Amino acid sequence: MRLLTRCIGVLAWILFTGGLRLSEESLLLRTIAQALQKRDAFFAHCSLIWDAQIEVIDYPLEHPEAFLKGLEQWDQQRPDAEITPEAKEEFLRKARQPHRCRYQTTITVMRSGAITSLKSEEGGACEGGSIKKVPIYLLYNDEQGYGMIYGTSIHAGSPDAKPQLWIFRHSSPAPLHSTSETQFVYPSDWVFLANFSVLNLAGLSRRKAWRVVKVTDSEVVLEADLNGSAVYASLRRFRVGLSKQHGYAPSWLEEYSPTRITANNKVIYQSFPAIKIRVLAWRKMESFWMPQRWERVRQIGKQLRTGVRLSHQEKRIIGLRQIARGKQEVMRQFPSGTDVLDFRLGGTDIAYGDVGVVPEERVVSYRWDGHLPPLDRLEQMARQQAQTQGWRPHPMVRWVLGSVQWGVPLLLIAVGGYW
Amino acid sequence: MAPSSLATMTVPFLMAGALGVLILRVCGRLEPTVREARLLAWGLTFLVVLTATIAVWGDLNPEFVMRSSLGTIHNALYRWIWIVAFLMTNLSVALVANARRFQGVVGGTVLVIALITTLLHAAGIRLIDDPLVYSFRGYYRPHGILWTPLEAGLVGLLGWAWGLAWSVQSGWRRIGGLYLVGLSTAVVYLTFSRSAWMGLGGALLVGLLLTRTHKALWLPLIITLATFLVASVALPLGWQRGVYAAQDDPSVQNRLQLWSQFPAQLIRYPFGVTEESADTIEQYMAAGSMVNFYLDIGVQYGVLPFVLQLWLVGILLKRVWAFILQGQMAGVWGLGVIASAICVIFMNPSGDSLATALWSGFWGMVSAMEVKPDAPARLHAD
Numbered sequence: 001m002r003l004l005t006r007c008i009g010v011l012a013w014i015l016f017t018g019g020l021r022l023s024e025e026s027l028l029l030r031t032i033a034q035a036l037q038k039r040d041a042f043f044a045h046c047s048l049i050w051d052a053q054i055e056v057i058d059y060p061l062e063h064p065e066a067f068l069k070g071l072e073q074w075d076q077q078r079p080d081a082e083i084t085p086e087a088k089e090e091f092l093r094k095a096r097q098p099h100r101c102r103y104q105t106t107i108t109v110m111r112s113g114a115i116t117s118l119k120s121e122e123g124g125a126c127e128g129g130s131i132k133k134v135p136i137y138l139l140y141n142d143e144q145g146y147g148m149i150y151g152t153s154i155h156a157g158s159p160d161a162k163p164q165l166w167i168f169r170h171s172s173p174a175p176l177h178s179t180s181e182t183q184f185v186y187p188s189d190w191v192f193l194a195n196f197s198v199l200n201l202a203g204l205s206r207r208k209a210w211r212v213v214k215v216t217d218s219e220v221v222l223e224a225d226l227n228g229s230a231v232y233a234s235l236r237r238f239r240v241g242l243s244k245q246h247g248y249a250p251s252w253l254e255e256y257s258p259t260r261i262t263a264n265n266k267v268i269y270q271s272f273p274a275i276k277i278r279v280l281a282w283r284k285m286e287s288f289w290m291p292q293r294w295e296r297v298r299q300i301g302k303q304l305r306t307g308v309r310l311s312h313q314e315k316r317i318i319g320l321r322q323i324a325r326g327k328q329e330v331m332r333q334f335p336s337g338t339d340v341l342d343f344r345l346g347g348t349d350i351a352y353g354d355v356g357v358v359p360e361e362r363v364v365s366y367r368w369d370g371h372l373p374p375l376d377r378l379e380q381m382a383r384q385q386a387q388t389q390g391w392r393p394h395p396m397v398r399w400v401l402g403s404v405q406w407g408v409p410l411l412l413i414a415v416g417g418y419w
Numbered sequence: 420m421a422p423s424s425l426a427t428m429t430v431p432f433l434m435a436g437a438l439g440v441l442i443l444r445v446c447g448r449l450e451p452t453v454r455e456a457r458l459l460a461w462g463l464t465f466l467v468v469l470t471a472t473i474a475v476w477g478d479l480n481p482e483f484v485m486r487s488s489l490g491t492i493h494n495a496l497y498r499w500i501w502i503v504a505f506l507m508t509n510l511s512v513a514l515v516a517n518a519r520r521f522q523g524v525v526g527g528t529v530l531v532i533a534l535i536t537t538l539l540h541a542a543g544i545r546l547i548d549d550p551l552v553y554s555f556r557g558y559y560r561p562h563g564i565l566w567t568p569l570e571a572g573l574v575g576l577l578g579w580a581w582g583l584a585w586s587v588q589s590g591w592r593r594i595g596g597l598y599l600v601g602l603s604t605a606v607v608y609l610t611f612s613r614s615a616w617m618g619l620g621g622a623l624l625v626g627l628l629l630t631r632t633h634k635a636l637w638l639p640l641i642i643t644l645a646t647f648l649v650a651s652v653a654l655p656l657g658w659q660r661g662v663y664a665a666q667d668d669p670s671v672q673n674r675l676q677l678w679s680q681f682p683a684q685l686i687r688y689p690f691g692v693t694e695e696s697a698d699t700i701e702q703y704m705a706a707g708s709m710v711n712f713y714l715d716i717g718v719q720y721g722v723l724p725f726v727l728q729l730w731l732v733g734i735l736l737k738r739v740w741a742f743i744l745q746g747q748m749a750g751v752w753g754l755g756v757i758a759s760a761i762c763v764i765f766m767n768p769s770g771d772s773l774a775t776a777l778w779s780g781f782w783g784m785v786s787a788m789e790v791k792p793d794a795p796a797r798l799h800a801d
Contacts, residue, residue, distance in 0.1 A: 087554075405495040408466065408503060409433035415459060416440030419449040 025212045032220065033205065035248040036197035039288045043111060043195035049322040050107040050193065056126045057313045061095040094127075101126035103133060107318070109193050114143035115330040116175050116194060122184040135163070136184055139332060140174035146344060146372070147174050149182060149352065150334050165334050165368055168352070169344040171203075178202040178226065178236070179351040186298075188238070188253055188275055192318075195290050198240050198250045202226055219243050219251065225267070235261075237269045246282055246289035253277040272308045274299060283320060293319045338368040344375060345382055361386055431690045431721040437502050438727040444509060445734055445786045456514035463507035464518055467776050468525070470496045474772035475564060478547045497772050501779040508783035522780065527581070530777055531599075534578050534606050536563030537571045541609045555663075558656050560611045569766040570774035571606060572615025576762055577781050578603035579619065579643065580755025583626070586639040587751060593635075600639040604646040611660045614765030615758075619643070622758035625743065629754070632746030674765065677709045684718050691721040712763035732760060735782060741790045749788035756785050 107120040117139040123131040137150040147168045170177055175190045191198045199205040204224040214221035219241045226236040235258040243251040254273035261267050276297045283292035295317050301310035342365070343350055346358030355363075364382045366373075373381060443449045451459070473493040477484040484490050496503075511518035536546055540561030553560040553568050560568035582603055585596025607615045623643060630636045651657050664671050684692065709715050713732070717725030739753030759778055768774045 404492065405498070406429070406433065408496065408499045409437040412440050412502070412506065413433070413436040415451075415455075416436075416443060416449060419451050419455075 028212055028215070028220065029210060029222075032222075032242060032248045033197070033199055036199055039195060039247065039249065040197040040200075042286070042288045043290070043325075045112055045327045046195075046323060046325045047108070047110045047328060048193070048320065050109070050318050051321050052105050052107055052120075052316050052318045054103050054105065054123065055315045056099075056101045056103075056123060056131065057315075058099040058126055059309075059311050059313070060098055061311070065092070099126045099129070101129060101131040103131055105133065106321075107193065110328065110330045111194055112328055112330045114141055116140045116142075116190075117330045118185060118193065120184070136182075137334065138175075138182070138185060139330065140170065140180065142170075142172045142174050145170055145172065145174065145348070147180055148332070148334070148372075150338070163335070163338060165338045165340045166352075166355070167340060167342045167344055167372070168350055169346075169348045171349055173200050176201050176203075177349065179349045179354075182352050186255075186275060188255055188277065189296065191250060191253065192277060192279075192291055192294055192296075198242075198253065201238060202236070204238065213239070218245065220248070227267075235267055237267075239273075243279075243289075247287070249279075249282075249289045249291075250277075251279045270301075270308075272299065272301065280317075285323070285325070290323075291320070293317070332370070332372070334368050336368060336370060340366050340368050342366070342373075342378060345378055428690045430693075431724055434502075434716075434720045434724040435727055437499070438724055438731060441502060441506055441509075442727060442731050442734065444506065445731065451510070451514070453514050456510045457518065460507055460510040460515040460518040463503050463510070464522060466496060467500060467504045467507055467780070470500050471529075471773045471776045478564065478566075493772070497775075498769070500772050501769060501775050504776045504779040505783035505786070508780045509787045512784050512787035526777060526780055529773065530574060530578050530581065533563055533565055533571065533574045533773070533777070534602055537561045537565070537575070537606045537610065538602070539563065555611050555660055556656060558611070558654075561609055565774050566771040568610035569612050569614060570768050570771045572610040572612030573618075573759055573762050573766065573768055574774055574777055575603045575607035575610065576615055576618050576622070576758040577755050577777055579607065580622070580752060580758065580781070583636065583639050583754060584748070584751045587633050587635040587748070597639055597642060600642050601646045604643045605650055608647055608650040608657060609654070611657060612762075612766075613661065613664060614762045616661070617765070618758035618760075618762035619647075621761045622754040625757055626751075626754050628743055629746065629750050633748075633751065636751065674710050678711060678714060681709060681714050681718065685722060685725070688718070689722045691717075691719050691724075708767055710766060712767045712769070715767045715769070735786055736760060738788075738790060739785065742788070745790065747788075747790070749785065749790075752785050752788065756782055 101123065103123050105121045105123075107118065110117045117137070119135075119137050121133040121135050123133050134151060137148075139148040139150075140146070147170045148165060149168070150165045151163060168179075170180060173196065174180055175194070176187045176196055178187055181187055185193075187202055190196050191201060197205075199210060199222075204210055204226070209224040209226075210222045211224065212220060213223045221239065221241050223237065223239045226238075237256040237258075239254045239256070240250050241252040242248040253275075254277075255275040256269040256272075257274045258267050259270045276299075277294060279291040279294045281291070281293040282289050284290075295315070297316075298314045299310050300312040301308050341355075341363055343355055343358050343363055345364065346355075346362040350358060361382065364378055364385055366381060440449070470493055473484060473489045474497070476489065477493065484493070508519075508522055511522055538561070539546070540559075540563045547564060553562070562568045562571040565571045565574060578599055582596045582599030582601075585592040586600055587593075588596065604619070607619055623640060626636065626640055630640065709718055713725070713729065716728045735756060739750065739756050742750035742753045759781070763778075768778055
């Protein structure tokens with residue numbers, strides 16, 4: 001009787017919750033995870049050189065006059081400065097025509113166990129058909145939980161600025177972490193550049209966020225949402241197609257940005273992907289498949305009722321030039337004497353774009369001498385920095401300084417009274 | 420009327436007190452002993468030099484100054500620096516010869532450096548890397564080591580008056596004075612600061628009165644006009660700058676709009692607008708600058724300091740007018756006061772401690788020059 005009750009209970013659970021389907025789904029996900037993990041481990045010690053053909057298109061501004069008006073309103077707060085009529089004309093002329101730039105670059109990726117690095121030359125702002133390339137060098141150490149970003153314009157905004165090295169503290173896997181995103185290399189890029197497991201993208205696997213949305217004879221389509229909780233600050237939807245004939249290696253990936261959030265907290269995503277990656281040709285390394293040639297399109301635009309209006313599009317065709325497997329040491333080859341801004345004392349998983357939230361006294365600046373100071377040494381350096389750069393006077397001295405603003409007029413009044 | 424706490428009323432009362440002392444001193448009601456004057460003059464000189472040095476250092480290395488206590492010291496002192504510099508030179512010129520010489524040499528040197536760096540800036544050589552650029556139709560308005568072209572124009576007026584005063588003397592001072600007149604006029608033109616142009620124009624007209632008693636003044640005045648004309652022919656864009664004022668120039672419209680709000684602001688905030696007393700952040704921001712030195716005192720410190728500073732400026736201008744009527748040499752220096760008094764109607768140099776120290780120190784110097792009670796009124800022979 002008890003057995004019968006239990007059987008009826010299990011049957012009811014299966015009927016009402018779709019438990020069988022869930023079991024199938026989780027089984028499939030487990031199979032995929034294992035396959036991708038093996039593949040990830042296979043490529044854990046390798047160096048890859050990619051050739052990239054890049055085309056950048058900045059489309060005309062939708063309402064350049066309104067944009068200019070906004071600029072002028074801001075400008076009116078400084079009555080002594082102005083936007084000249086010539087500058088306005090120049091702005092409107094440029095804003096009304098598209099800008100198209102093309103350039104080539106080489107991307108060198110090295111994986112050595114927990115350490116991953118990427119070296120490249122990336123283009124800055126596209127104007128008048130020309131684009132200035134700036135060197136970038138990223139290095140992540142999963143074991144020690146840090147990320148290093150070296151570059152010029154990526155930090156300072158101007159391609160002519162002095163290169164700097166910024167250092168962050170990250171939780172694993174650092175390159176795929178959503179806070180590791182820079183304007184040139186996105187976490188989803190690493191899946192194709194370095195053959196990381198796509199399931200680990202942005203910590204989605206750990207959060208069991210992946211769900212099966214479609215299974216065909218040739219592929220499995222998975223989807224996952226970053227819902228903005230915990231360390232993930234931005235809302236994002238990922239959709240990936242895993243090729244069955246290529247051992248569940250990702251054959252395409254799409255990343256969607258939110259367009260709005262409804263009153264019942266439902267996120268509505270844009271109908272077009274902000275990033276779209278597609279494998280164009282495959283290559284087999286022993287029993288594992290990897291992309292030989294792939295395309296990545298990044299687009300910024302606005303969702304309209306009648307369609308999509310793009311403002312920026314960047315298209316990359318990336319082809320494998322060379323791959324070498326084997327253990328090798330990834331060197332921290334940053335130029336000696338480079339200015340370093342170390343944000344590790346500011347917290348773990350501070351996003352690259354959010355460095356402004358780190359308190360000034362927790363940002364340690366020093367010159368790169370080839371060695372990364374450990375955290376306890378960094379604490380010492382922060383204390384020394386506070387003593388030398390930001391001299392904190394004795395409270396008594398601070399009180400005297402504060403009272404200077406009252407002291408000067410009081411002195412004058414007292415002297416006048418005496419005279 | 421906005422509610423005001425004791426803390427927000429303290430600064431306006433202190434400002435009124437300091438201005439009151441200044442007025443009494445300029446009127447001759449306060450007569451310190453030489454020993455007392457020396458002590459105070461040197462003490463105030465130290466404060467002015469310290470504040471101006473921090474300001475210049477802040478331009479060259481803003482990060483260091485902001486991070487160190489120098490920034491705190493500057494923030495505590497800068498709002499008083501115009502009163503301190505005024506009293507400093509007033510006491511020195513009247514009573515402390517060695518402080519007067521020191522201030523003359525340091526002030527003159529800084530003034531010449533400010534003028535030369537402005538000329539270099541006009542030639543494309545920037546000594547201070549400031550991302551903010553002041554331009555007019557593609558022309559970059561120079562300002563050298565000073566903050567903006569407006570301050571550069573104001574300091575140009577002071578240099579012009581200094582040059583005039585030397586050019587009516589003899590020997591090397593005459594030659595140097597004539598050069599200084601030309602250099603300063605060129606700087607005033609090149610800054611494209613219409614407030615400085617108006618100041619120069621007003622002072623030129625008044626200066627014509629002085630030529631009746633100081634014939635030697637004709638030459639520097641002609642050099643002024645000639646330099647201005649030659650510069651405007653070489654760089655005719657300046658004429659468009661003048662015409663632009665009548666063509667919906669946003670900077671003119673903004674000034675008019677801000678000034679029209681002044682009476683209402685003064686009634687609403689009789690003790691000045693502070694962050695605490697302002698109804699909205701917009702009102703506090705609007706009180707940041709009326710782009711008029713006199714009105715700014717009213718908006719920032721309230722009715723009493725506003726009235727007192729007008730009183731002080733009134734005394735000073737009245738004295739300068741008396742110098743001119745009596746044909747005194749001090750009248751030539753006074754032309755600098757007239758020019759700068761007109762100029763600051765359209766600007767407020769208080770943010771730039773270096774320009775403020777030079778301008779206010781100049782006013783203090785002229786305020787210490789005495790009207791000769793027995794001097795005949797030479798311009799009115801009858």
